[in-house]
Amino acid sequence: xxxxxxxxxxxxxxxxxxxxxxxxxxxxxxxxxxxxxxxxxxxxxxxxxxxxxxxxxxxxxxxxxxxxxxxxxxxxxxxxxxxxxxxxxxxxxxxxxxxxxxxxxxxxxxxxxxxxxxxxxxxxxxxxxxxxxxxxxxxxxxxxxxxxxxxxxxxxxxxxxxxxxxxxxxxxxxxxxxxxxxxxxxxxxxxxxxxxxxxxxxxxxxxxxxxxxxxxxxxxxxxxxxxxxxxxxxxxxxxxxxxxxxxxxxxxxxxxxxxxxxxxxxxxxxxxxxxxxxxxxxxxxxxxxxxxxxxxxxxxxxxxxxxxxxxxxxxxxxxxxxxxxxxxxxxxxxxxxxxxxxxxxxxxxxxxxxxxxxxxxxxxxxxxxxxxxxxxxx
Amino acid sequence: xxxxxxxxxxxxxxxxxxxxxxxxxxxxxxxxxxxxxxxxxxxxxxxxxxxxxxxxxxxxxxxxxxxxxxxxxxxxxxxxxxxxxxxxxxxxxxxxxxxxxxxxxxxxxxxxxxxxxxxxxxxxxxxxxxxxxxxxxxxxxxxxxxxxxxxxxxxxxxxxxxxxxxxxxxxxxxxxx
Numbered sequence: 001x002x003x004x005x006x007x008x009x010x011x012x013x014x015x016x017x018x019x020x021x022x023x024x025x026x027x028x029x030x031x032x033x034x035x036x037x038x039x040x041x042x043x044x045x046x047x048x049x050x051x052x053x054x055x056x057x058x059x060x061x062x063x064x065x066x067x068x069x070x071x072x073x074x075x076x077x078x079x080x081x082x083x084x085x086x087x088x089x090x091x092x093x094x095x096x097x098x099x100x101x102x103x104x105x106x107x108x109x110x111x112x113x114x115x116x117x118x119x120x121x122x123x124x125x126x127x128x129x130x131x132x133x134x135x136x137x138x139x140x141x142x143x144x145x146x147x148x149x150x151x152x153x154x155x156x157x158x159x160x161x162x163x164x165x166x167x168x169x170x171x172x173x174x175x176x177x178x179x180x181x182x183x184x185x186x187x188x189x190x191x192x193x194x195x196x197x198x199x200x201x202x203x204x205x206x207x208x209x210x211x212x213x214x215x216x217x218x219x220x221x222x223x224x225x226x227x228x229x230x231x232x233x234x235x236x237x238x239x240x241x242x243x244x245x246x247x248x249x250x251x252x253x254x255x256x257x258x259x260x261x262x263x264x265x266x267x268x269x270x271x272x273x274x275x276x277x278x279x280x281x282x283x284x285x286x287x288x289x290x291x292x293x294x295x296x297x298x299x300x301x302x303x304x305x306x307x308x309x310x311x312x313x314x315x316x317x318x319x320x321x322x323x324x325x326x327x328x329x330x331x332x333x334x335x336x337x338x339x340x341x342x343x344x345x346x347x348x349x350x351x352x353x354x355x356x357x358x359x360x361x362x363x364x365x366x367x368x369x370x371x372x373x374x375x376x377x378x
Numbered sequence: 379x380x381x382x383x384x385x386x387x388x389x390x391x392x393x394x395x396x397x398x399x400x401x402x403x404x405x406x407x408x409x410x411x412x413x414x415x416x417x418x419x420x421x422x423x424x425x426x427x428x429x430x431x432x433x434x435x436x437x438x439x440x441x442x443x444x445x446x447x448x449x450x451x452x453x454x455x456x457x458x459x460x461x462x463x464x465x466x467x468x469x470x471x472x473x474x475x476x477x478x479x480x481x482x483x484x485x486x487x488x489x490x491x492x493x494x495x496x497x498x499x500x501x502x503x504x505x506x507x508x509x510x511x512x513x514x515x516x517x518x519x520x521x522x523x524x525x526x527x528x529x530x531x532x533x534x535x536x537x538x539x540x541x542x543x544x545x546x547x548x549x550x551x552x553x554x555x
Contacts, residue, residue, distance in 0.1 A: 029520075033485050033501065040505045047541040051534045052513045053522050143540060 035065065039072040043141035043364045066366045070122055074270065077323045078361035080336075081120065081140060117358055119267065121161045121215045123365025126172060128159055135159070135172065137192065139369055140362050146369035148190055151197050154178055157185065160213035160220045164241040169193070171241050173213070173220055175203065189244065192369075200244050205229060205237050214265040216272045217291075218242060221249075226260045235260065236274070250294025252276075252286050262315055268322040268361065277314045281305045283330070285319060300328065302339055307346040321361035331359050388415065389423045390438075396431040397423060400438055407441035409492035429487040433480070437487050440472065440496050473503040478519050481507070514547035 285300035
């Protein structure tokens with residue numbers, strides 16, 4: 001009888017060499033099944049299980065395993081990262097909202113106050129000590145922190161972290177002015193694993209830098225600034241990490257004019273989303289379905305009037321996370337809401353977010369922060 | 379007796395020699411058996427060489443249930459059709475009380491017979507069983523030998539000390555015998 005060796009749902013990319021790495025680990029269970037079991041575990045369990053035996057340790061550190069684990073975890077509903085002042089004096093506390101709605105688990109170490117934190121990219125966030133040249137990369141799940149070399153002494157404007165999947169490199173993109181009064185926006189890049197920052201020159205678009213760029217599939221995305229950017233037909237600017245070049249991409253046709261003041265870009269579940277409002281107490285979310293053709297589809301129209309909010313509240317609403325089944329978390333005036341598009345109903349998940357600085361989705365990730373991060377290219 | 383009105387039966391023999399007779403539709407839930415039956419290369423009794431009788435019983439239970447669900451799924455309002463929640467609850471019930479060694483055998487069997495649904499149930503069950511466990515519990519569960527020196531083990535634990543909390547099973551070993 002032929003042996004039925006099949007990899008179950010998910011990726012089917014095991015190679016002989018990879019299987020050999022997993023061999024002898026779990027004598028009673030085939031190796032590909034062992035891998036399927038382990039990639040479903042949270043990072044905390046895997047860090048523990050590294051000490052089971054040598055074979056488990058090397059399996060859990062294998063780049064292919066880290067990759068599979070990240071892929072598997074990204075299929076689940078994302079966890080939500082909360083940053084609040086709830087910890088000791090002078091420290092922020094990172095907490096996470098687990099899968100099950102409303103269960104708040106404090107699990108993370110403290111980060112310094114006066115820090116800027118970017119949204120997560122493969123479970124990594126950037127921590128920037130305000131007014132300093134010091135930037136850290138932090139893996140939220142493993143709690144490992146990597147200090148980058150100092151960036152250039154300049155007037156900080158904006159920061160983003162992106163991942164270039166085929167090459168397997170992470171790049172930190174920083175926008176700045178050379179000095180006070182400098183009207184030009186400049187850009188420098190730090191590739192994780194490289195020795196230093198690289199300047200790539202001036203940015204010829206006036207970007208909206210109130211928030212952070214959205215990091216999606218090898219590119220960062222900004223909106224142009226409505227007031228200062230001359231060409232009003234240029235709305236969304238992409239920065240492809242491979243090419244290291246800024247360029248305009250198409251935007252939804254109906255998102256123009258004054259409405260643009262309330263627009264924001266987000267990344268959810270690996271897609272680029274555009275938030276806008278149509279002059280009513282309504283939050284719309286568009287998703288970029290086709291990068292090549294520039295096809296945007298409006299997939300949420302949320303009437304905030306129904307949970308007691310009015311038109312003037314619109315600038316403060318912020319989508320936080322989208323679940324597999326399409327349900328959506330959003331925050332508004334210190335409250336976290338859970339919205340079900342099938343029934344168009346709302347539910348308040350958390351009442352008192354007043355002290356919360358950030359609310360970001362993140363995935364469990366084993367991505368290591370050592371110097372040579374190109375191992376993922378394999 | 380006309381053969382066409384009778385349901386076609388298939389006989390399976392477990393590794394410990396027990397023979398099970400099941401309807402062909404039940405056997406075909408296992409992709410491996412389906413391929414064999416369709417290529418007509420199945421013997422009168424199909425040997426399932428790596429699966430013991432108690433495990434094969436459980437596997438057949440699963441396959442019977444799958445046939446029961448799908449048999450009337452073409453008609454609308456199938457009373458047997460399950461919602462996502464019901465499916466989840468059923469899966470949990472099916473795996474209830476299964477211990478870790480039985481579970482390992484079930485995983486091997488469902489992989490060998492290529493029954494994706496059962497394999498997924500088993501994987502999820504195993505995940506829930508080992509999730510909060512400590513390293514020594516994992517070693518006991520799967521007969522894994524700790525091949526680290528005490529120094530190595532301590533170093534690995536120290537690299538992520540927070541993940542171990544208060545491990546009740548861990549006592550610092552000394553390197554000298």
